[in-house]
Amino acid sequence: MTDAPLKKANRSLTRQLWIFAAGSFAFGFALVPLYNVICDVTGYGDRTKLVEASSFTAPEDKNRLVTIELLSDSPAIGDWEFRPAVGSLEVHPGRLSEAKFYARNLRNQAVVAQAIPSIAPLQATKYFHKTECFCFTPQPFEAQQERELTVRFIVDPKLPVNIDRLTLSYVMYDAKSTS
Amino acid sequence: MAHAHDAHAAHDHHDDHGPAKGIGRWLFATNHKDIGTLYMLFSLLMFFVGGTMALVIRAELFQPGMQLVDPMFFNQMTTMHALIMIFGAVMPAFVGLANWMIPLQVGAPDMALPRMNNFSFWILPFAFTMLIGTLFVPGGAPAGGWTMYPPLSQQTGEAFPMLIFAVHLMGASSIMGAINVIVTIMNMRAPGMSLLKMPIFVWTWLITAYLLIAVMPVLAGAVTMLLTDHYFGTTFFEAAGGGDPVMFQHIFWFFGHPEVYIMILPAFGIVSEIIPTFSRKPLFGYDAMVYATASIAFLSFIVWAHHMFTVGMPLAGQMFFMLATMLIAVPTGVKVFNWTATMFKGSISFEPPMLFAISFLFLFTIGGFSGLMLAIVPADFQYHDTYFVVAHFHYVLVPGAVFSLMAAAYYWLPKWTGHMYNMKLAKAHFWLSTIFVNVLFFPQHFLGLAGMPRRIPDYSTQFADWNMISSIGAFGFGLSQLLFVYVIVACIRGGEKASDKVWDSGRPHGLEWTLSSPPPYHSFETAPEVK
Numbered sequence: 181m182t183d184a185p186l187k188k189a190n191r192s193l194t195r196q197l198w199i200f201a202a203g204s205f206a207f208g209f210a211l212v213p214l215y216n217v218i219c220d221v222t223g224y225g226d227r228t229k230l231v232e233a234s235s236f237t238a239p240e241d242k243n244r245l246v247t248i249e250l251l252s253d254s255p256a257i258g259d260w261e262f263r264p265a266v267g268s269l270e271v272h273p274g275r276l277s278e279a280k281f282y283a284r285n286l287r288n289q290a291v292v293a294q295a296i297p298s299i300a301p302l303q304a305t306k307y308f309h310k311t312e313c314f315c316f317t318p319q320p321f322e323a324q325q326e327r328e329l330t331v332r333f334i335v336d337p338k339l340p341v342n343i344d345r346l347t348l349s350y351v352m353y354d355a356k357s358t359s
Numbered sequence: 360m361a362h363a364h365d366a367h368a369a370h371d372h373h374d375d376h377g378p379a380k381g382i383g384r385w386l387f388a389t390n391h392k393d394i395g396t397l398y399m400l401f402s403l404l405m406f407f408v409g410g411t412m413a414l415v416i417r418a419e420l421f422q423p424g425m426q427l428v429d430p431m432f433f434n435q436m437t438t439m440h441a442l443i444m445i446f447g448a449v450m451p452a453f454v455g456l457a458n459w460m461i462p463l464q465v466g467a468p469d470m471a472l473p474r475m476n477n478f479s480f481w482i483l484p485f486a487f488t489m490l491i492g493t494l495f496v497p498g499g500a501p502a503g504g505w506t507m508y509p510p511l512s513q514q515t516g517e518a519f520p521m522l523i524f525a526v527h528l529m530g531a532s533s534i535m536g537a538i539n540v541i542v543t544i545m546n547m548r549a550p551g552m553s554l555l556k557m558p559i560f561v562w563t564w565l566i567t568a569y570l571l572i573a574v575m576p577v578l579a580g581a582v583t584m585l586l587t588d589h590y591f592g593t594t595f596f597e598a599a600g601g602g603d604p605v606m607f608q609h610i611f612w613f614f615g616h617p618e619v620y621i622m623i624l625p626a627f628g629i630v631s632e633i634i635p636t637f638s639r640k641p642l643f644g645y646d647a648m649v650y651a652t653a654s655i656a657f658l659s660f661i662v663w664a665h666h667m668f669t670v671g672m673p674l675a676g677q678m679f680f681m682l683a684t685m686l687i688a689v690p691t692g693v694k695v696f697n698w699t700a701t702m703f704k705g706s707i708s709f710e711p712p713m714l715f716a717i718s719f720l721f722l723f724t725i726g727g728f729s730g731l732m733l734a735i736v737p738a739d740f741q742y743h744d745t746y747f748v749v750a751h752f753h754y755v756l757v758p759g760a761v762f763s764l765m766a767a768a769y770y771w772l773p774k775w776t777g778h779m780y781n782m783k784l785a786k787a788h789f790w791l792s793t794i795f796v797n798v799l800f801f802p803q804h805f806l807g808l809a810g811m812p813r814r815i816p817d818y819s820t821q822f823a824d825w826n827m828i829s830s831i832g833a834f835g836f837g838l839s840q841l842l843f844v845y846v847i848v849a850c851i852r853g854g855e856k857a858s859d860k861v862w863d864s865g866r867p868h869g870l871e872w873t874l875s876s877p878p879p880y881h882s883f884e885t886a887p888e889v890k
Contacts, residue, residue, distance in 0.1 A: 189546050190471045197538040201572045208580025208610060212595060215606045222673060296598055302671045353599035 240274035241337045248335075250279055251349035258354030259286040260293070261326075273337040276311065281329045283352060285321035292318045294355035295329070300347040307336035308346060318355050377880055386481075389473035390880065391458045392775075394480050398455025399768075401483060403844070405447030406761075408491070410837050412440040417799075417833035423820050433816035434502035435494070441505035445622070446529040447487050449756065452764045453625045454479075454536045457564050459775065461540060463871035463878060464558045466549030466887045471542035479535035486528035493518035504814065506611055507582065509596040509604050513589055523586045530575040537571035540564055549870065551889035555649065558869045559642060562649050563628030566656045570617045570624070573660075578614040581607065605670050612663035620659045623755060624652055626723075626763030627694060630716045633770050634698050636867045637713035638705030644697040651690035651697075658687045668739045677736045684734035688727065695724055710862070711785035715766035718758060718793045726754030729804065744814075747807025753800045758793070765792070765843065772847065773861045777877040778854035784846050791839035798832030 248271060250264035265280040285291055295315040299305045310316075314329035321327065335346070378384045378393065388394050415436045419427050428436070458476065462469055470476050493500040498516015501507070507522070515522065544565050548557070557565075584595040585607070594600025596607045627648075635642045642648065664672060664680040698720055707713070729751040733739050742748060765788075773779050802825035811822045818826065857876040860867060870889075874882055 186546060190542050193542045193545055194472060194475075194538055197541055197572060201534050201538070201576050203576075204573050205576035205580050208577035208614075209584075211577075211610050211613065212584075212606065215603070215609060294599065300671070302673070351598065355599065 238274040238334065238337050240272055242272055244273055244337075245270045246273055246335050246339065246343075247345045248277075248279065249345065249347045250281070251347060252281060253349060253351045258291075258293075258352070260284065260352045260354075261286055262350075262352045265328075271335055273335045273339055276332060276334050278330060278332050279348070281314070281331070281350065282326060283319075283321070283329055284326040285324060288323045290320065290322050292320050292355045294318050294353050295350045296353060297331075298349050298351070300349070301343065304339060304343050304346050307339040308348070309334045309336060315350060387477065388480075389469075389477050391462050391470045391473070391476065392878070392880070394470075394473075394476050395455045395457075395459030396775075397480050398451045398458060398483075401480075402448050402450075402452035402455060403847075405443050405451070405487065407840070409440050409443035409448055410840065412436045412443065414833060414837050416440065417830040419816050420818070420826050421830040422827065423818050423823050425817055428816070430816045431499060431502055434504075434814065435500040437814050438501050438503065438505055439490070439494070442490060442501075442525075443487070444756075445505065445618075446526075447483075447490075449622050449760050449764070450529075450533060451483060453564075453567070453622070454533070456560075456625065456629070456764070456767055456771075457536070457540050460771065460871065461543055461561055461564060462547070463874065463882060464561050464869055465544060465547060465552060466870045466883050466889065467543060467547035468881055468883050470539050471547055472539045475535050476539050479532045479539070482528050482532050486525045486532065489521050489528070490525040493521050496521070506608075506615070507585060508611075509585060509588065509607050512585060519589060520586065523582045526582050527579055530579045533571050533575050537568035537575075540568040541572075544568075549883070549886045549889050555646065556889060558628075559631040559645065559648055560625070560628035563624045563631075563652050566652050567621050567624045570621050570656055570659065574614045574617040574621075577610065578618075581610045581614065584610075605667075608667045608670060609664065612666045613660075615666065616663040617656075617659040619752075619755075620655055622760045623723075624656065626719070626760045627652060629763045629767045629770070630698060630719055631694075632869070633712045633716040633766055634701050634720075636770075636862055637710060637716075638702045638707050639866050640701055640705045641868075642697070643700035643703075644693070647693055648697055651693040654690040655687060658683060658690070662687065665734055665739070668736050669743045681734055681736045685731060688731055691727055695720065695727075710769075711782065711789055712766045712770035714786065714789045714793075715762050715769065718789070719762045719766065722758030722762070722793075722796070723755055726751055726756075726759055729754065742807060744812055745807035746803045746811045746813060749813055750800050750803035750807055753803070757800065758796050762792070762796075765789075768843075768847065771871075772850055773857035774871060774874075774876050774878070776851050776854075777857055777875075778850050779857050779861075780846050780850035780854060784842060788839060788842040788846060791842065792836060795832045795835035795839055799829055799836050800832070802826075802829045802832075 247268055249268045250266065252262045252264055254260040254262045261282075261284040263282055265282060269277070269279065271277040283293065285293075297310070297313065297315045299308050310331055310333045312330065312332040314331060319327070319329065331348075333348075378390070379387070384393060385397060388397060413436075415428060416433065419425075419433055458470060461467075496517040498518060501512065501515050501518050501522045503511040503515060512519075544557070544561060554562075584593070587593040588595055588597060588602075594602040596602045596604045598604065631642055631648055662680055662684045664676060665684045668677060668680070702717075709717075729747065733742055733748065733751055769780070769785055806822050806825050806829070809822065811818055811826075859875055860872050861876060870883075870887055871878070873887065
């Protein structure tokens, strides 16, 4: 147990294993950029694509109706009243449509809000093109101010035929900390 | 016996050759047997702490409606029960077994790094004092589930940093324990013991140790990100700042799935030691067992997203993770086949360790089958977050991992203490445990399939009957474990002398059975020759 070569071998293997553990720790953090790279490559959750969609045009398909359900959500942080004007609407694919949301800042001070969109089902995301959206930019609010927020969109006629219903939801965040 | 005699003689002349006197023996322990004992006693204590929390949960769920605790405290109990059972009971128990058995099985005098061994044990009491201490701080203990998903976990009160640092300490302890195991196995095997001649328990621990140092640091990284999100304004997981809460789930389960195998691979090793002894036949397919263990370890890294099928991932991803998960059934099936084949035409006797091993074989397989059901994506959408999942992982962890630990305790206890234990009481403990564990967990399959959600303190009245039966099983199982403690304590204090071989089957193989019972304080001062 006390012989020197064994001690040396133990020490060197121990060092290698600590390096292995440190590498695993670093790998945990490397997963963060890796995750973003995978999202970019596969196109899931890619926000730049949402902006590019503003120039989208397609012929209207009068024979098909798609139901768009509208949802709103405000997280525990911040103090908002936030709701869609109507619960759902029916649109023809290819036609420019519009949906309205109402948001009210419930605090007695001015704040900047940022809305984050989400589309369900996920496979429909790339067929839903927003040409104009309040989520593209931060939205300033005065104290207690209520505002109407507009999103204009076109549903791509290439939307798979098995999907007849999309859900568009927004979460309203307090953007103060990041502005 | 010569060894034992030497050790006693040495003790008379030099103090540093026998155990130190008093509390110092334990506080400054560097002897692998002492540290192994500490680990196992600590895990036994945590088993009862975590078990008490489980009984609070089952008492509340005995009837529909809110009876005993408020929902916040209920959530704290589910979270703490999981953390304590996983990191406090099951993992330290396996590390304790590794400490006791690996040097004896590879013919080494001690673990390779005895001081680090002492450190890795003694940070555990601090970690768990801090974790259990969260029950007494404003805001209460963590209540967002042991998986610590943000943003919910970010709403934890003052307990938040205590939780994070407790997890850091447990991780550091596990990593040090794992490094010690690897260095001991790689550098200190007896001459002639090539890798493929090692006892199977040593093999499974070697692979487990590599899993530990590969994934425990990833957990440390994930909780560090939670910490910086909370206090230092980073937004790794906050959508408002461009982060993504789903990413936490990916990182967490990249740790979490290998973690599941960390808790079961050494159990496979234990069962592979016990079944040949009491079947009086060599282990069927030793090489296949080793390769199956390695395959399971490899596959554990590519199946993590089956814990989160419902987050909304691409179809291709769901298919990949579904098929990779089902693939694990192949090496696991090889193992179950080999255990069965070992028993086939064997001359079987049913001593308590064998009873627990056979029970493990049946009940772990039930847990494996429900796992296969959960792997099927469309089925998982139905089962996700229901009691079916609870039934599944408790079948693999309680009659799986925990039964293997009890089997190991009953198998090696005479070797450790030098005394035989009370076989009648041990068998009674086995039958009570096996019956009540099924009364406890089997009805949870039905509850889950009927749609009862997890982690909810109240439920619809249609679930009342099976919940009541499950709760009765829980109290029966919990109380039966007092018998386990009694058998162990009685065995430590005295009893019939155990022979060196302990089991009269003539076939416990392995170097540990060449030593006296109990083995001398310093065993294998001169390495044995393995042919």
